[in-house]
Structures are given as structure tokens and as C-alpha cells.
Amino acid sequence: MKRVLFGTALLFLITTNLIAQQFAIEGTITDRFTNHPLAFANIQVMNTSLGTSSNSDGKYLLRLEKGSYKIVASYIGYKSDTISLSVNMNLPINFKLIPTSINLDEITVLPKENPANAIIKRAILAKNYRNEKLISYKFNAYTKGIIKSTKDISSNSNSIGIGLGVKDTAELKITGILENESIGYFQKPNNYKEEIIAQKQSANFPSSINMLTGGRIIQNFYSDDIQFFGRELVSPIAENALEYYYYFIKDTLAIDNRNIFQIQFEPDYKSNPGFIGNLFITDSTFNLIKLDVNLNDAANPGGIFSRVNIIQQYLPYANSIYMPIDYRLFVIGNILGMAKFAFDIESVLYDYKINPKIDDNYFDMVVLKILPEAGKMDSSYWQNNQKIPNSLEEIEAYKRIDSVEAIPKTFADNFSWLSNYTWLSDNFSTVGTLNFYNFNKVEGHTLNGGIYYYDLLAKRLSSAIDFSYSFSDQKFKSSISASYLLGKYRTTEISFSAFNNLSVLFGESDEYGKLLSTLTSLLIHNDFRNYFYSNGFNFNITGAVFPILDLGIGFSNQTDKNSFVNTEFSFFRKDKFYEPNKLILEGKTVTFLTNFKLDFRKYIEDGFYRRRTAQGKSFFTIDGEAEFSNKSILTSTLDFQIYKLNLYVNLNSFKSTKYILEAKAFYSSDAIPYQFMEALPGNVSLLGKDFTFRTVNIFSTLGDRVFTLTSQYQFNDEIFKMLRIPFLENARLKLDAHFNIAWLSILDKTKKLNTISFQNSFPQFIEPLYEIGFGIGHQLIPLKLEFAWRLNHRNENGFVIGINSFAF
Incomplete structure (x- = not known):
């Protein structure tokens, strides 16, 4: 018509x-x-x-x-x-x-062949032909995101949170809105770049949230690279789709005089993560023009989502190449029955340029760039450029959220009993309840205070003042630090700190929080840490000299003194005594240091910072440091050099599994003070941490020449799904395995220098220590049960069972 x-x-x-x-x-x-x-x-x-x-x-x-x-x-x-x-x-x-009628042509089907499979085979061929013709493209996108929850969202420049403890029957309301316009570029084989040219969000969102939307979240089902929630999923028209999904023709529809096959599909096995839903494929040309699918239960991480619905449509452009014209994502979830939420993301993609000439130099290290003026567009701009109309509910939500955020927040609004910091504004905080008090065997009861400023002077200046008074050693301690960022994207940092405080001995190898040692001291009369007094200052400059290389220099001057056990207070087990505090080598150490970091990951330019992103791909980083102490030039107590080299590897494996490796080398050229030595990352009693030695007691083994390799293979629940073990395949368990190596030695000169500290005990691993184990937990519970074995050096801790959690 x-x-x-x-x-x-x-x-x-x-x-x-x-x-x-x-x-x-x-x-x-x-x-x-x-x-x-x-x-x-x-x-x-x-x-x-x-x-x-x-x-x-x-x-x-x-x-x-x-x-x-x-x-x-x-x-x-x-x-x-x-x-x-x-x-x-x-x-x-x-x-x-007007609804249309259907004229069916004959479809050639081989004997005993599912007729839907014949259509899918042709659709896969059509997809491959389309991808061969597509060399490059450019497009515009408009994206709107809607967040719904039962309680208003709270946020500052550093975090976003939703309320807990709401019943399932509570009604969802719009509590956040974001919108942006972007331009995307693609060129074979895998070059992609996007620019956000305009963005806005409701007043309760930081502008950085817009980085999560647009083309970066859009999945194109003409591609075989489909990922949701960190898991690769098989596209319904992937090369191996017929081996993974079951298809059948549900209906035959039409647009004008062109017939459209509606094909319903689902994974062959319910335990296989994937999609269920409908494909709409044209007759005769067999192009995918629409899909309406949901994630199946096996692809639902932790079972927190009750709905993950994706709708995408395609239209032909130049050379009959079908391109996505929209993307709709509708999600409803509930975390452990305590946080009900939903979010909708709708994108309209338009103004395609097919196979344009794009300069190879355009695709650099930047995959997403937010233009400086993107957040400055006024209401008249959005009135004339909005591509998806606001509903009445969205209009009212904008007004309600903006009016609520306009009301000045009180101290009570920002206060939480379970926080390390109490925010007084977006840029200013003070110490929170979890940091206000701590206890250890040297200081006893300690009260802490702090004043912290963030992102001042156009997000360039941050500073902190910490102070405390401890009642057992009767000392007032303090530190002050500040950093200033230089460059358009703040890639160079100048930092300074001055301190007079109590330091944790071998703190770089300590993966546990201060709260844990406070609890073990007060409840079981056991403080697993050792301490020493330190005062001095540090000055450092680091910056990006190339997109993949950071270099830095620094200067440190510190004087270290011994500390001693000053209290035996504990609520329980009063008959016990704290272990004597380890002695260090007292004196002044003045050092000059240099460092570097190699990172080949691309990055996002958000208008203020460059943020590295792996884009779900494998990657590695290398960093190192050289520290020089000299008696004649730097007036240090000792002459020595320390060299450190670290390698981090994150390697994607099959499906959602990955292998992560950390290798660290520590080398000293001469005798060094006890407190400068490198301790193996060990653990406390039955507790455990990732990338540590589960069979090594914390701070028990140290050296001045050390090599460690800690690795973990994260199987998640893939093994259980592959084996299709009843109950386990759908139990949402997480399985990982670890393998660690440690080689450690101590120079005779270092032993002699630190005789009092070692007390004639020099634990070493001249023959490398080999450790292996595995852990099992649930996707929604931040705990896992671990089992670890020493493959040699089995004279102690040959087999260990422990509990691993980031909460410790």
C-alpha cells in the first residue's frame, strides 16, 4: 500500500x-x-x-x-x-x-533428514558468503539503557549499589537511565573501534557507566564469536551449530511476497549452555533476518537471572550484505533472593557504510574513545537526536531521579556499618567503621582516623592523611600521601608519601586483611603477623612512554626500628602467649629505583583516563623493578641491589575455562636487611588464598633469591557439564586446580648479617618445592573447599585441607 x-x-x-x-x-x-x-x-x-x-x-x-x-x-x-x-x-x-498470506515453495529434503536442518545448512552457507563479501563497515548507533530495582540506586564516582533484603513480590521501578550516540568502525580481520560522540545519564549515575553500552555490548549473531557473562556460546548459525542444537520448523510467515521460515531451536542437551528460541530465515536466499532467543538455564551464571532475552533484526545493505539494525537485551534477576533487579538495553544501528576505505592507521590501541564534548550536549541536542522515544514511565523516572539527587545527602545517607570508608561527598571520605579500630600484639587496641580526597582539579589530584593512636605501645602514628596525574589522559603520575607508622613484616606477601588478624588476636590469642616501626618518605614518577610501555623512577628514604610484643590481651584462651615479634636489622636505607611495565592490551579513553581492556581475550603483562642502595652516594646503611621481575598470563581455554599464571623472580646482588627479603606467599592455618602456597605457613619461608610460579586452571562447571554427571551437571559448582613451584635460597652474607633475625633457622628450597591441589565451590557462594598436596618436601604440611575466600 x-x-x-x-x-x-x-x-x-x-x-x-x-x-x-x-x-x-x-x-x-x-x-x-x-x-x-x-x-x-x-x-x-x-x-x-x-x-x-x-x-x-x-x-x-x-x-x-x-x-x-x-x-x-x-x-x-x-x-x-x-x-x-x-x-x-x-x-x-x-x-x-495488514497481515499477509503465505505461498510455499517446495524444499528439497533428503530421506530421514530434518527439514529444518536443511534450512540451517543453507543459512550457514549464506552467512559464510556474506562474511566473505564484508571487508569493512562503518555505522552509527543510538543506545538506551534502563536499570530497574525495588530500591533507589546509590552511587558515587567509585561505585554503584542497589538495596538488599527486598521480597520477590516487591515491584520493580526505573532507578537509572543512560543514553549515548556512537560511531563504530570495523575492518578485517578483527580491527574494531568505536567513538561515543554524545552521552547522558540520570543524575544518580556516574558518566563512566556509558562505557558499558553501545557496540561493545552488542552481539552480532552473524559472527561465531558470541559471549555472554564471560562464557563463549555457540551461535545458532555457527559452523558447528547442527552438532549442538536441535531445530524444527515452527511456522512459515511472510513479509510482502517473501516467505520467512520460523525455526525453533534448543541445545541437544539441557546441560549444554546456549540459546533457546526462534530464528527467522528467508526462503530462497536463506538469510537470517531476525532472532528472538533466551539464554538457557545452563548458560545462566549462578542461576541469578530469571530471564535473559535477546532480540536482533537484520536488513540488506550494499551488495546484499545483511547487517544488524537493532539489538534488544532484556534481563531480570535476583541475587540470593535479596536484590531484585532488571535492565533493558536497546540499540538502534543505522547509516551503514559497507566496505569503505578505512586507513589502517586509524585502528590503534584505542578500542573505545569517548569524545571530550560527549557529556556536554544540552537538552536541545537530545531533543533533536534521540532515536528511541522515551516512554511516559521513563520521562517520569528522569524527573523523579533528578529531583531526588538534587536533595543534599546527609551523613546518614552515606554511612554504612560495613564499610572501610564513609563518604561525605563524591570527592571526600573519612575512615569507615571497619577501619576505625584494629588490634595487634604490638599496638594493642588502636583507634584510626583518616581524611581522603579524590579526583580533585579535574580528576588529577588525590591525597590522604592517616593517623592513629595505639594504647599498648602508647604511640601516635601518621602518614600523608598525595599524587598528581599529568597528560591529556593522566598517564603520568607524580606521587609522594611521608610516614611514621608500624609496618607489617613481609607485607607484600600478605594477602589477608587487617580485620582477620584483629579477630584471631582477640578470639584465639594468635597474631600471625610480625611488625616493625618505620619512618621516612618516598617520591616516585611513572608514566607511559609508549602505548605498551610504562617507565618510572623513584627515591626512598626510610629508617626501620624493632618493635616488641606489648600486650597479652585476648577475650579467650588467656593462658596462651603471643609469639615474640621477629627482629629486623635496624638502620637507615636510602634507595633509588627504576621500574617498567609492558602491557599489550588495548584501552578505552573515557575522556579522563586510559583504561586497559582485554575484551575477553587472552593476554599477558610483564613488569620489573630495580632498587639500588649505596653507602657513599646515598648515605644508606648497606650497599646492595635488588631486581624484581613479574609475569602475569591470562589464557582462555575451552568454553568458559581459563588458565592464569603468575611467575615472580626476586634477586639480590649482596646481603640485604631481613625486612627487605622476599617471603613465599603462604597461608594462615586452615585458610587459603588464590595464587599462594597452601602448604606453606605464612611468613615461614623467605630468601634473597627467589623464584615462584603460581598457577590456576579455572574449570568452572564445564567438566561436570561435559561428563553429564547426574545432579552435578546442573549443580552450578565451580572447580579449579592449581600447580605451584618455589625455588628459594639465602646468601651466606645475608645469613650472617641477619643472624639474630633468623635465630639459626634458614628454611630454603634449594630443591624446588612442587605443590598441587584443587578447590570446589558454588558460583554464588564466596567460599570454596580446597585440597592441596606437596609432591616433595613432605616432612611438614604434606597434605592440607583449607577454606578459600576473598572475604578473609
């Missing part, structure tokens, strides 16, 4: 942005006979690459410059409607589509 409309005599004029000279064409797409809105119907501007699609209420919004156009509205199962119009003002235009 065709109608010719001329808006000059029929419609009223609405004020528009005269600079952009774009006019709004908007309305509703419905079924002509039932008036039922057609959700996600397509709108195309003929002979251009422009278009949009309707929202879930059938409403659409199209922006066009002054001129004459033909606009086509289409929907699977309906005849398309084409309108010719002259645009020189805003025009309300509704489409009423």
Missing part, C-alpha cells in the same frame, strides 16, 4: 534544532485490524542507509533532514507499507500494517 502525504498543510510546527536541521518523524506501528502495537517493527528510508525500529509499545522515532523521502515500515507476517513524504517540519505518521 502506498500513500502520498504532504505535511505543510496538515501538521503543526514544533521547534527544532536549526543548526542540525533535522525533523522528527514519529508515530506508532500497529496491526490494522486489531490495533495491537507491533513491537520492534522496522522503519527504513529507501535508497539510503538510514532507519530505525519501534520500541516495545510499537512507537518509533526517525530523524531526517529537510527533503523528500520514501519510508517503509515492515514486520514479519505483514505487508510492508511505504509512504512518500516531503519533510520540512516534525511529522506524526502512524503505520497500520
Whole structure:
């Protein structure tokens, strides 16, 4: 059906942005006979690459410059409607589509072959042909994200949180909105870059949240690289799809005179993570033009989502290459029944340029760039550039959230009993309840205070002042630090700190929090740490000299003194005594240091910072440090050099599994003070931490020449799913295995220098220590049970059972 409309005599004029000279064409797409809105119907501007699609209420919004156009509205199962119009003002235009009939052609099917499989085979061939023709492309995208929860979202520049403890029956409401416009570029084989040219969000969101949307979250099902929640999933038209999914023809529909096969599918085995839903494939050409799918239960991480629905549509562009024109993601979840939430992400992709010439130099280390002016667009810009109309609920949510955020927050609004910091504003905090008090065998009861400033002077300056008073050693301690960031993206840091405090001996190897030692001291009369007094200052400069290389220099001056056990206080086990505090080598140490870091990951430029991103791919980093102490030039107590080298590898394996390795080398050229030595990362009693030696007691083994390799293979639940073990395959368990190596020695000169500290005990691993083990836990519980064995040196801790958690 065709109608010719001329808006000059029929419609009223609405004020528009005269600079952009774009006019709004908007309305509703419905079924002509039932008036039922057609959700996600397509709108195309003929002979251009422009278009949009309707929202879930059938409403659409199209922006066009002054001129004459033909606009086509289409929907699977309906005849398309084409309108010719002259645009020189805003025009309300509704489409009423007529259901279409079907004319079936014959499909050749081999004996005993599922007819749906024949269609999928042809669709895979069509996909491959399409991908061969597609060399590069450019597109524009408009994205809107809606967050829903039962309680208002709280946030600052560092975090976002939702309320807990709400019943399932509580009603969800819009508590956050974000919108952005972006331009994306792609070139074979795998070059991709995106620029966000405009962004806004409701007042309770930091602008950085817009980095999570747009083309970075959009999955293109014409690609075999489909990922959700860190897990690779098989596309329904992937090369191996017929071996993974079961298909059947559910219906045959039509657009105009073209038949469309509706094919329903699901994984062959329920334990296989993947998609369930419907594909819509054209007859004769076998192009995928739409999918409406959900993640199955096996792909649902921890079972926290009750719905993960993806809808995507495709239209042909130059050379009959089908490209995605939208992407809809609808998610509903509930974390352990305590935090009910939902989020919707809707993207419209338009203005495609197929196989344009793109300079290879354009694809650099930046994969996402937020332009400096992106967050400065005013309301008139969004009024004239919005591509998805706001619903009444969204309009009201914007008003409600902005009005709530305009109310000054009180101390009670920011206070939490379970926080390390209490935020007084977005840039200012003080010590929180979890940091206000601590206890150890040297200081006894200690009260802590602090004043912290963040992101001052255009997010360049941060500073901190910490102070405390301890009642057993009767000392007041303090430290002050500040850092300033230089460069357009703040890639160079100048930092300074001055301190007079109690330090943890071998603190670099300590993976546990201060709260744990406080609890073990007060409850079981056991402080597993040792301490020494230290005062002095540090000065450092680090910066990016190349996109992949950071270099730094620094200077340190510190004087260390011994500390002693000053209390035997504990609530229980009062008959016990704390272990004597380890003695160190007292004196002044003045050092000059240099460091480097190699990181080949690409990065995001968010307008302020460069943030590294692996994009779900394997990667590695290398960093090192050289520290020089000299008696004559630096007036240090000793002459020595210390060299450190670290390697980190994150290697993706099959499905969602990955292998992570950390290798560290520590080398001293001469005798060094006891407190400068390197301790193996061990553990406390039955507790454990990732990338530590589970069979080594914390701080028990140290050296001045050390090599460690700690590695972990994270199987997640893939092994249980592959073996299809009843109950276990759907139990959402997480399995990992670890393998560690340690080689450690001590120079005779270091032994002699630190005789009092060692007390004639020099534990070493001249023959490397080998340790192996595994852990098992649940995806939603931050605990896992671990089992570890020494493969040699089995004279102690040959076999250990422990509990691992980041909460310790």
C-alpha cells in the first residue's frame, strides 16, 4: 500500500534544532485490524542507509533532514507499507500494517533428514558468503539503557549499589537511565573501534557507566564469536551449530511476497549452555533476518537471572550484505533472593557504510574513545537526536531521579556499618567503621582516623592523611600521601608519601586483611603477623612512554626500628602467649629505583583516563623493578641491589575455562636487611588464598633469591557439564586446580648479617618445592573447599585441607 502525504498543510510546527536541521518523524506501528502495537517493527528510508525500529509499545522515532523521502515500515507476517513524504517540519505518521498470506515453495529434503536442518545448512552457507563479501563497515548507533530495582540506586564516582533484603513480590521501578550516540568502525580481520560522540545519564549515575553500552555490548549473531557473562556460546548459525542444537520448523510467515521460515531451536542437551528460541530465515536466499532467543538455564551464571532475552533484526545493505539494525537485551534477576533487579538495553544501528576505505592507521590501541564534548550536549541536542522515544514511565523516572539527587545527602545517607570508608561527598571520605579500630600484639587496641580526597582539579589530584593512636605501645602514628596525574589522559603520575607508622613484616606477601588478624588476636590469642616501626618518605614518577610501555623512577628514604610484643590481651584462651615479634636489622636505607611495565592490551579513553581492556581475550603483562642502595652516594646503611621481575598470563581455554599464571623472580646482588627479603606467599592455618602456597605457613619461608610460579586452571562447571554427571551437571559448582613451584635460597652474607633475625633457622628450597591441589565451590557462594598436596618436601604440611575466600 502506498500513500502520498504532504505535511505543510496538515501538521503543526514544533521547534527544532536549526543548526542540525533535522525533523522528527514519529508515530506508532500497529496491526490494522486489531490495533495491537507491533513491537520492534522496522522503519527504513529507501535508497539510503538510514532507519530505525519501534520500541516495545510499537512507537518509533526517525530523524531526517529537510527533503523528500520514501519510508517503509515492515514486520514479519505483514505487508510492508511505504509512504512518500516531503519533510520540512516534525511529522506524526502512524503505520497500520495488514497481515499477509503465505505461498510455499517446495524444499528439497533428503530421506530421514530434518527439514529444518536443511534450512540451517543453507543459512550457514549464506552467512559464510556474506562474511566473505564484508571487508569493512562503518555505522552509527543510538543506545538506551534502563536499570530497574525495588530500591533507589546509590552511587558515587567509585561505585554503584542497589538495596538488599527486598521480597520477590516487591515491584520493580526505573532507578537509572543512560543514553549515548556512537560511531563504530570495523575492518578485517578483527580491527574494531568505536567513538561515543554524545552521552547522558540520570543524575544518580556516574558518566563512566556509558562505557558499558553501545557496540561493545552488542552481539552480532552473524559472527561465531558470541559471549555472554564471560562464557563463549555457540551461535545458532555457527559452523558447528547442527552438532549442538536441535531445530524444527515452527511456522512459515511472510513479509510482502517473501516467505520467512520460523525455526525453533534448543541445545541437544539441557546441560549444554546456549540459546533457546526462534530464528527467522528467508526462503530462497536463506538469510537470517531476525532472532528472538533466551539464554538457557545452563548458560545462566549462578542461576541469578530469571530471564535473559535477546532480540536482533537484520536488513540488506550494499551488495546484499545483511547487517544488524537493532539489538534488544532484556534481563531480570535476583541475587540470593535479596536484590531484585532488571535492565533493558536497546540499540538502534543505522547509516551503514559497507566496505569503505578505512586507513589502517586509524585502528590503534584505542578500542573505545569517548569524545571530550560527549557529556556536554544540552537538552536541545537530545531533543533533536534521540532515536528511541522515551516512554511516559521513563520521562517520569528522569524527573523523579533528578529531583531526588538534587536533595543534599546527609551523613546518614552515606554511612554504612560495613564499610572501610564513609563518604561525605563524591570527592571526600573519612575512615569507615571497619577501619576505625584494629588490634595487634604490638599496638594493642588502636583507634584510626583518616581524611581522603579524590579526583580533585579535574580528576588529577588525590591525597590522604592517616593517623592513629595505639594504647599498648602508647604511640601516635601518621602518614600523608598525595599524587598528581599529568597528560591529556593522566598517564603520568607524580606521587609522594611521608610516614611514621608500624609496618607489617613481609607485607607484600600478605594477602589477608587487617580485620582477620584483629579477630584471631582477640578470639584465639594468635597474631600471625610480625611488625616493625618505620619512618621516612618516598617520591616516585611513572608514566607511559609508549602505548605498551610504562617507565618510572623513584627515591626512598626510610629508617626501620624493632618493635616488641606489648600486650597479652585476648577475650579467650588467656593462658596462651603471643609469639615474640621477629627482629629486623635496624638502620637507615636510602634507595633509588627504576621500574617498567609492558602491557599489550588495548584501552578505552573515557575522556579522563586510559583504561586497559582485554575484551575477553587472552593476554599477558610483564613488569620489573630495580632498587639500588649505596653507602657513599646515598648515605644508606648497606650497599646492595635488588631486581624484581613479574609475569602475569591470562589464557582462555575451552568454553568458559581459563588458565592464569603468575611467575615472580626476586634477586639480590649482596646481603640485604631481613625486612627487605622476599617471603613465599603462604597461608594462615586452615585458610587459603588464590595464587599462594597452601602448604606453606605464612611468613615461614623467605630468601634473597627467589623464584615462584603460581598457577590456576579455572574449570568452572564445564567438566561436570561435559561428563553429564547426574545432579552435578546442573549443580552450578565451580572447580579449579592449581600447580605451584618455589625455588628459594639465602646468601651466606645475608645469613650472617641477619643472624639474630633468623635465630639459626634458614628454611630454603634449594630443591624446588612442587605443590598441587584443587578447590570446589558454588558460583554464588564466596567460599570454596580446597585440597592441596606437596609432591616433595613432605616432612611438614604434606597434605592440607583449607577454606578459600576473598572475604578473609
